[in-house]
Amino acid sequence: xxxxxxxxxxxxxxxxxxxxxxxxxxxxxxxxxxxxxxxxxxxxxxxxxxxxxxxxxxxxxxxxxxxxxxxxxxxxxxxxxxxxxxxxxxxxxxxxxxxxxxxxxxxxxxxxxxxxxxxxxxxxxxxxxxxxxxxxxxxxxxxxxxxxxxxxxxxxxxxxxxxxxxxxxxx
Amino acid sequence: xxxxxxxxxxxxxxxxxxxxxxxxxxxxxxxxxxxxxxxxxxxxxxxxxxxxxxxxxxxxxxxxxxxxxxxxxxxxxxxxxxxxxxxxxxxxxxxxxxxxxxxxxxxxxxxxxxxxxxxxxxxxxxxxxxxxxxxxxxxxxxxxxxxxxxxxxxxxxxxxxxxxxxxxxxxxxxxxxxxxxxxxxxxxxxxxxxxxxxxxxxxxxxxxxxxxxxxxxxxxxxxxxxxxxxxxxxxxxxxxxxxxxxxxxxxxxxxxxxxxxxxxxxxxxxxxxxxxxxxxxxxxxxxxxxxxxxxxxxxxxxxxxxxxxxxxxxxxxxxxxxxxxxxxxxxxxxxxxxxxxxxxxxxxxxxxxxxxxxxxxxxxxxxxxxxxxxxxxxxxxxxxxxxxxxxxxxxxxxxxxxxxxxxxxxxxxxxxxxxxxxxxxxxxxxxxxxxxxxxxxxxxxxxxxxxxxxxxxxxxxxxxxxxxxxxxxxxxxxxxxxxxxxxxxxxxxxxxxxxxxxxxxxxxxxxxxxxxxxxxxxxxx
Numbered sequence: 059x060x061x062x063x064x065x066x067x068x069x070x071x072x073x074x075x076x077x078x079x080x081x082x083x084x085x086x087x088x089x090x091x092x093x094x095x096x097x098x099x100x101x102x103x104x105x106x107x108x109x110x111x112x113x114x115x116x117x118x119x120x121x122x123x124x125x126x127x128x129x130x131x132x133x134x135x136x137x138x139x140x141x142x143x144x145x146x147x148x149x150x151x152x153x154x155x156x157x158x159x160x161x162x163x164x165x166x167x168x169x170x171x172x173x174x175x176x177x178x179x180x181x182x183x184x185x186x187x188x189x190x191x192x193x194x195x196x197x198x199x200x201x202x203x204x205x206x207x208x209x210x211x212x213x214x215x216x217x218x219x220x221x222x223x224x225x226x227x228x229x
Numbered sequence: 230x231x232x233x234x235x236x237x238x239x240x241x242x243x244x245x246x247x248x249x250x251x252x253x254x255x256x257x258x259x260x261x262x263x264x265x266x267x268x269x270x271x272x273x274x275x276x277x278x279x280x281x282x283x284x285x286x287x288x289x290x291x292x293x294x295x296x297x298x299x300x301x302x303x304x305x306x307x308x309x310x311x312x313x314x315x316x317x318x319x320x321x322x323x324x325x326x327x328x329x330x331x332x333x334x335x336x337x338x339x340x341x342x343x344x345x346x347x348x349x350x351x352x353x354x355x356x357x358x359x360x361x362x363x364x365x366x367x368x369x370x371x372x373x374x375x376x377x378x379x380x381x382x383x384x385x386x387x388x389x390x391x392x393x394x395x396x397x398x399x400x401x402x403x404x405x406x407x408x409x410x411x412x413x414x415x416x417x418x419x420x421x422x423x424x425x426x427x428x429x430x431x432x433x434x435x436x437x438x439x440x441x442x443x444x445x446x447x448x449x450x451x452x453x454x455x456x457x458x459x460x461x462x463x464x465x466x467x468x469x470x471x472x473x474x475x476x477x478x479x480x481x482x483x484x485x486x487x488x489x490x491x492x493x494x495x496x497x498x499x500x501x502x503x504x505x506x507x508x509x510x511x512x513x514x515x516x517x518x519x520x521x522x523x524x525x526x527x528x529x530x531x532x533x534x535x536x537x538x539x540x541x542x543x544x545x546x547x548x549x550x551x552x553x554x555x556x557x558x559x560x561x562x563x564x565x566x567x568x569x570x571x572x573x574x575x576x577x578x579x580x581x582x583x584x585x586x587x588x589x590x591x592x593x594x595x596x597x598x599x600x601x602x603x604x605x606x607x608x609x610x611x612x613x614x615x616x617x618x619x620x621x622x623x624x625x626x627x628x629x630x631x632x633x634x635x636x637x638x639x640x641x642x643x644x645x646x647x648x649x650x651x652x653x654x655x656x657x658x659x660x661x662x663x664x665x666x667x668x669x670x671x672x673x674x675x676x677x678x679x680x681x682x683x684x685x686x687x688x689x690x691x692x693x694x695x696x697x698x699x700x701x702x703x704x705x706x707x708x709x710x711x712x713x714x715x716x717x718x719x720x721x722x723x724x725x726x727x728x729x730x731x732x733x734x735x736x737x738x739x740x741x742x743x744x745x746x747x748x749x750x751x752x753x754x
Contacts, residue, residue: 059584059585060584061577061580061581061584062518062519062581065518065522065577065581066518069522069525107411108407108414109412109413109414109436109749110414110436111435111436111437111438111750112413112436112461112750113458113459113460113461113464113750114413114460114461114462114748114749114750115461115462115464115542116461117411117412117413117461118461118462118505118542119541120411121411121524122524122527122528122531124411125521125524125525125527125528126521126524126525127525127528137411139409139410140409141407151436152438154435154436154437154438154753155363155366155367155437156361156363156366156406156434156435156436156437157406157414157435157436158366159365159366160406160407160414160435164407180458185458186443186454186455186458187438187439187440187443187458189443190438190439190440190442190443191373191378191380191382191439191442192362192373192437192438192439193438193439210458210544211461211542213541
């Protein structure tokens with residue numbers, strides 16, 4: 059306990075420790091995001107992530123977007139454990155035949171209104187795997203995709219910025 | 230031990246053994262060709278002499294050229310620094326061979342894979358259920374890795390049969406493929422009697438993308454980008470293993486500086502994964518402050534990677550023949566300076582975790598994988614070391630690690646705590662290695678180019694964060710890839726998880742799973 063308290067005090071607010079330029083971008087993007095979410099989604103936007111055949115790098119960056127430095131949650135975006143709690147479905151990876159049913163079922167389990175986000179180049183058009191015998195169509199031909207976050211993998215900050223740009227435009 | 234010595238020691242066990250062909254193809258690789266009749270006995274003899282699990286077992290379709298399927302079994306002789314590739318030709322009219330599975334457990338899953346991908350039957354294997362091509366979506370009788378495979382498949386779909394445990398008071402708990410966290414897909418079927426788990430069946434293959442088929446027909450430099458995307462958190466280890474195989478075929482010896490740079494980047498990849506796993510273990514027992522603290526250390530390492538190479542996951546750094554990104558004096562200063570802070574933070578993290586009695590209570594003697602089970606299953610890499618098996622490719626195969634007096638870490642108990650403490654000590658050792666390697670950097674990391682234009686094969690390997698990443702490459706006469714077989718350490722180790730959780734309660738499964746931290750995409754390919 060003593061070490062936890064010590065480190066808590068020593069570390070302070072971590073966002074100050076890292077490159078000041080970066081912190082500023084995260085903060086300004088994030089707070090604008092929060093006010094938009096307040097306005098459009100009634101305080102919070104809940105996202106359910108599904109991996110349909112990614113290499114794991116996109117997940118790693120989504121997890122990084124939730125670490126104390128970027129801390130997406132403070133802006134009102136939370137990643138939830140069940141599709142029943144979710145407003146949006148976040149798909150990573152090309153769609154393997156084995157995951158097609160699970161993907162459709164996960165989407166069907168979400169309450170209306172709902173929308174789909176794809177994250178990473180593989181989820182957009184199959185990336186390097188699109189010619190494979192085991193890859194289904196692109197996600198956008200399976201589910202109505204509202205937003206794509208490009209990158210291989212997209213950086214945490216890019217994930218936040220793309221979400222922000224999207225919410226600005228959203229009616 | 231060279232080819233002749235191996236053969237004489239096989240002869241001690243099999244007096245009438247004779248090889249069709251035995252050759253030292255590369256300084257670290259011996260190939261032995263035998264007839265199908267004695268393949269099984271020879272494999273069993275090698276398994277016993279070396280001793281080595283079956284590190285790889287795979288088929289190659291050569292029907293167009295010579296009318297045969299070739300089956301290769303790869304063993305490793307750690308002390309002698311040799312890979313032994315045992316192979317045989319199987320006539321296309323009779324596509325079957327004698328199964329090794331009942332004698333060597335580590336061959337079992339490979340044989341199932343050969344069956345589903347090539348339609349070559351391992352006679353006597355008790356379990357030939359499909360792994361990656363799920364019965365529900367992939368019709369019977371379509372073998373994608375055969376050269377004459379056509380994309381439009383036809384045939385009957387069926388259901389997958391789980392092993393079931395029956396009896397009074399036994400409940401089945403199915404979990405997945407979509408899990409609660411931000412994580413890959415897999416299906417876990419627990420059978421519980423009251424609280425303790427009596428059986429766990431793991432069904433994987435959900436992220437199967439047909440990677441091995443995609444390699445075929447590509448040129449090696451083009452395929453390197455694909456190799457980096459097989460498993461996102463080990464992309465550098467994959468690119469090193471792939472590049473090494475291509476370099477062996479092309480006869481390229483990479484420059485000394487490139488060897489050191491690869492050493493540094495491999496260790497950087499290892500430490501961000503280790504600290505990520507430590508964070509996961511803390512999260513899964515609900516110890517959130519150290520988990521967040523570890524996540525910050527991981528972020529610091531990723532940002533260091535970014536500063537050095539402009540890629541957080543070290544992609545597009547490695548090429549066949551060398552390394553594209555140099556670490557000059559300025560970058561070296563960034564590296565050493567960041568590492569100093571990372572090491573200090575890590576020390577605090579270890580202290581926090583070690584000083585919490587309730588945390589220790591959760592991880593001590595949880596998820597035990599005893600040494601005997603680990604050895605029988607042919608477990609590799611970090612999981613094997615945590616159960617007391619001394620195996621690490623860096624210790625045996627790498628010259629630069631030997632010069633740096635690399636200390637291989639092992640633990641004895643095989644529980645979550647052992648795997649955690651092993652990560653602690655490996656993290657510290659990796660940081661030391663990076664500092665050591667950084668002092669050795671000199672000259673320029675010139676990239677050597679020598680296009681491959683011949684039919685040849687070679688094995689590339691690298692010790693990734695989970696264990697040995699293996700890549701066997703075969704090129705055709707034009708230098709294009711004819712077959713690329715990849716084996717991730719996870720594919721050896723997933724079965725071990727099912728044994729480690731027995732007798733534990735389901736709420737402890739996440740922490741056991743995280744302490745293994747096996748890869749879904751690396752296993753499913």
